Amino acid sequence: MIPVLVKREFTSRVKGTAYIxxxxxxxxxxxxxxxxxxxxxxxxxxxxxxxxxxxxxxxPGKSSIFPFLQQVSVERDGFTVRSGSDLDEREAYRxxxxxxxxxxxxxxxxxxxxxxxxxxxxxxxxxxxxxxxLAVSRHNAVRLGLSAEDVSSLFSxxxxxxxxxxxxGEDGEEVDSAAHAQAMVLAYFLLxxxxxxxxxxxxxxxxxxxEEKSSRIMEVxxxxxxxxxxxxxxxxxVGSLGLLQFFIWIGTGLLMNTMGSSGALGMMLGISEPxxxxxxxxxxxxxxxxxxxxxxxASIFAAAGALxxxxxxxxxxxxxxxxxxxxxxxxxxxxxxxxxxxxxxxxSLIPFTSPMVMFSRIVLxxxxxxxxxxxxxxxxxxxxxxxxxSGKIYRIGILMYGKRLTLRQVLMLVRE
Numbered sequence: 070m071i072p073v074l075v076k077r078e079f080t081s082r083v084k085g086t087a088y089i090x091x092x093x094x095x096x097x098x099x100x101x102x103x104x105x106x107x108x109x110x111x112x113x114x115x116x117x118x119x120x121x122x123x124x125x126x127x128x129p130g131k132s133s134i135f136p137f138l139q140q141v142s143v144e145r146d147g148f149t150v151r152s153g154s155d156l157d158e159r160e161a162y163r164x165x166x167x168x169x170x171x172x173x174x175x176x177x178x179x180x181x182x183x184x185x186x187x188x189x190x191x192x193x194x195x196x197x198x199x200x201x202x203l204a205v206s207r208h209n210a211v212r213l214g215l216s217a218e219d220v221s222s223l224f225s226x227x228x229x230x231x232x233x234x235x236x237x238g239e240d241g242e243e244v245d246s247a248a249h250a251q252a253m254v255l256a257y258f259l260l261x262x263x264x265x266x267x268x269x270x271x272x273x274x275x276x277x278x279x280e281e282k283s284s285r286i287m288e289v290x291x292x293x294x295x296x297x298x299x300x301x302x303x304x305x306x307v308g309s310l311g312l313l314q315f316f317i318w319i320g321t322g323l324l325m326n327t328m329g330s331s332g333a334l335g336m337m338l339g340i341s342e343p344x345x346x347x348x349x350x351x352x353x354x355x356x357x358x359x360x361x362x363x364x365x366x367a368s369i370f371a372a373a374g375a376l377x378x379x380x381x382x383x384x385x386x387x388x389x390x391x392x393x394x395x396x397x398x399x400x401x402x403x404x405x406x407x408x409x410x411x412x413x414x415x416x417s418l419i420p421f422t423s424p425m426v427m428f429s430r431i432v433l434x435x436x437x438x439x440x441x442x443x444x445x446x447x448x449x450x451x452x453x454x455x456x457x458x459s460g461k462i463y464r465i466g467i468l469m470y471g472k473r474l475t476l477r478q479v480l481m482l483v484r485e
Contacts, residue, residue: 071302074294078306082273083313091269092314098258099321121197122170124153126161128177132212137204148200172197253405256432259355260425262318264398266311267362267424268391271370272383274307278374278463279383300463301456304367311363315356322352354431361448362424365455366390372459397422401429408434417444420451 082088125135138150153161153173162173162184171193172185181201183194210220278300294302373386400422404413408430417427417440427444430436 071298071305074299074302075306075309078277078303079309082307082310087269088310088314091265092317095262095314095318096321098262099318100325119147120171121148121193121200122168123148123150123172123174123197124161124165124170125150125174125176126153126156126158129154132208134176134204134208137207137211138200140207141200141204145200174201252432255351256405256429257402259351259432260398260401260429263355263359263362263425263428264394266314266359267366267394270307270311270363271366271390271394272387274303274367275370275374275383275387276380277303277307278371279377279380297460297464300368300371300460304364304371308360308363308367311359315359319352319356323349351432354428357445358424358428358448361445361452364452365420365424365448366394368452368456368459372462375463375465393421397425401425404429405433409436414440418447420448420455423448 123138125138127133127135135150135152135154142148142150153164156164158173158175164170165173165184166186172183174197175182175184183197185193188194206224207217207220210217210223215223369390370387373390374383377383377386397416400412400416404410404416404426407413413426413430413434414436416422417430417436419426423444427436427441431441
């Protein structure tokens, strides 16, 4: 009987607008992740100011910073500077407005003020500040009697690298900061997909149970089907929608990987930058925690839906469940900073948060094999125990109408 219920749930929802839209959005996410390097480069280029034109107005009798700004303008493409000291302050700013320049830099001793028509352009403001800091450093170097070589040596950045060495390793492996940044973006997008899937499919299960209960069709179905079979049929039916989406997304990711690795996609689209490839093991871990997390939460959502008499009441009972999902999402986000911290390890072993936290740790960190196995086993046991408890609540709640049961009453009935 369960296959019939699964087919009914699947066919009644697979053509839904929300399902189709989320499937397409997931495909676009996987396609977009393949174009991540060129997209980041072009996005950075689009928000970085290309041309900066400054007018400098200095108070008379002060040591001038203007010659050092001219030195920087010679070295930096797209930066020009002109003096406005032969004008008054109003005339200088009027010239900025009339010619569409970047701004007027007012110099009054140690105080530098940028007067601009668009103070909200933070990228432009930061770039002008960096240029000014470089000019001020050179000005101070001359005042202190330092040569250009001394200044270059003083402000040269350290050649800092990171090498990760495992307990059994010898030389270790150098960490690529660009690859790590791409892994963080990949982990965030896949983590967000797990988060949205748990909420969307969980609410779909709870609403479906409440809808059948409020229409009294549940009483007819219970006369021919066991309550546990009803719950499993609904969970597996809705879960099969998620699995279909998952296989579509995996297929898209593998196709983009193949075309990106061969260079065919870049040649077709005229893209010279290397395309990203989504590691196959990342996709498989994503699928595992996607499925386990869904079955854990779906059984809880099904039990919650059985405790209400109307669909309108579903949002009230699933709030706590959604808060658990949100805790898992934010816990995974916090673990981005240190995937092997005590907080990350603890939350990756708690079944309600492990689908997201452990997945992010696997992508970004290096959890031990025992931690990963323990996380999967705890999650599997939790799925079985959760399904057993939810089945009891489901059996009690689907035929109870009227005032919603309290948590204490539910626990008493389950114990009995």
